[in-house]
Amino acid sequence: MKLVYRVTPRQRLIIAEHAASQLLSFAQRRWWQAEAGGVLLGRHLLDSHDIVVDEVTTPQSTDRRSRLAFFRSRQHEALAQERWRQQAATSAYLGLWHTHPEPDPTPSSVDHKDWQKAVAGDAFEGDRLFFPIVGTDSIRVWTLSRRGTLKQLREENKNG
DSSP, X not given: OOEEEEEETTEEEEEOHHHHHHHHHTOOOSTTOXXXXXXXXXXXXXXXXXXXXXEEOOOOTTSEEETXXXXXXXXXXXXXXXXXXXXXTOOEEEEEEEXXXXXXXXXXXXXXXXXXXXXXXXXXXXXXXXXXXXXXXXXXEEEEETTOOEEEOEEEESOO
């Protein structure tokens, strides 16, 4: 099941089935499961304004994980760069994802700071990065633009 979110009237964020399955596999549905996270990799479609998340990096042994916190290691950046090389410079960095142990996740102040740091300091194509948070019942997505506009995206359909 792919996930589709409305970014603007002319643009959608599409999380491909494989990437969506990977995200959902890390949902913290048990009391002992630690937060997880990684980066979003995909492409800006040339024939439309849509953006597709084809894959995500998954937790690495160098990450720091606990029930209520996740600290992404630099290994995710190395994986993203390797993917970019393997795919002849067509795989784009699209944002960051992580989990929360709540049904309908909401970003914390730490999340907001992490997102602002990513938009200000990371190299990426386009005007914005995307930030899914995987909850126990849903995946909610925010986007932050280079101009500092934060917006929660609306899911368009569940079976697109």
